Amino acid sequence: MSQIAGGALADRIGPKRVILWASVLGGLCTMASASAGSIEALYAAQVLLGVSQGPLYPTSVAFLSPWLPPTERSFASTVLDLGITVVSPHERPHPRGNREPTNADHQRRQAGTTTHS
């Protein structure tokens, strides 16, 4: 949800300052994670890190807008999207996303059925 608040703030005070404060807060939260004395403190630092980084995408778009004529926006937008692509081949996927297999999964597996009908 910090994306909407961050984007609105960028429209009001300018994206440069929002990106600056998001970066400073992000750096401080990461440093605070290093000094966490308990798992709860680590969780808190990481949640704050997430809140501080939420505005980066909408604010980046707001920042780029005045710098680019319409003919060049698609290129910048593609560059902005490249990070996810670059990191994807390094990720190790987990079966069933983030959930545990259900009874239905076990039953299907035991029955040896393939499901690409």
Add this chain to the structure above:
Amino acid sequence: MGSPRERANAYATLDSDLSPAPATLSRQASLLALPFSGRIATALGWRGAFRLWGALGLAFAALWAGLAREDPASCSYCALEERAFLAAAAQPPKPKRRRRRSASQPPPPPAWIATARTLLCSGSVWCIFGAHMAFNFCIYFMTSWAPSYYQETFGMRPEDSTLAFSLPPIVDLLVKTLVSTPLEAFLRTARGFSTLQCRRAFTTAGFLGSALSLVALPAASARYGALGATACFSLANGFVALHPAGFKANYMDVTRSSPGVVTGIGNTLASFAAFLGPVFVGSVLQNGSWTPVFVAIAALQLLAALGYGRYASTTPVD
């Protein structure tokens, strides 16, 4: 610098690395950190890894404070010719018409409420939101559920199927780096496409291609096994990679006064779709077949393509 187009291209390239838009670098750096964090944590310990990334984040903030400029007009190291070109390209917002009102009439709402109302009642803004939601729904389905598909259909574990999980993002990368920009240049110069036609072409091709690839996936799996599935997932990823040059770039076109909040709302709605996608797929899978899942996601892609084709606009609504 050369022609206005070359100069603007140079700026766009610069945008991904240094000022005027290190915003992109900030985003890329945080993502690039992921693959290396494990090894750094092994070498420095987890506290050391956090300190290193935190210090790099603060160093970026210092660079940003010194180099970034809000707009071309306030950038001393931007050539005068360049500033004039960009000022002409980015027209100022339309002046608001003031109506005379009598003393009995209620005062008009604050400007930001009027702007928000204009933006949120616009079909050209909502068609971008719809496209973004359908895009996220599809991409997070493929990321979250492809491993389960391979395991249940072919008995393949992710750690045993390097090609299946490496090829789709590699195709995505190749499309973004080698196809999108030359394709748009071709459409503009050889076919005379306008910016709106380019946005529509990329978005429609992205949705249509990924929908057809996903619909063909069960048949390709039945005929060619895991290789067929990998080919279809890779094709779907390749088509999806066209969207940053389509509806995502359109965020910068539709509003002059509020690009931050409009993109924030769109990306938040898309995040909800990304969250709901895997849950929806899980519920459909209780019936035992993957085919309805692929068909449902393809139908959603086609619906988004139709909506975007009908309502998209590159004229700012404010």
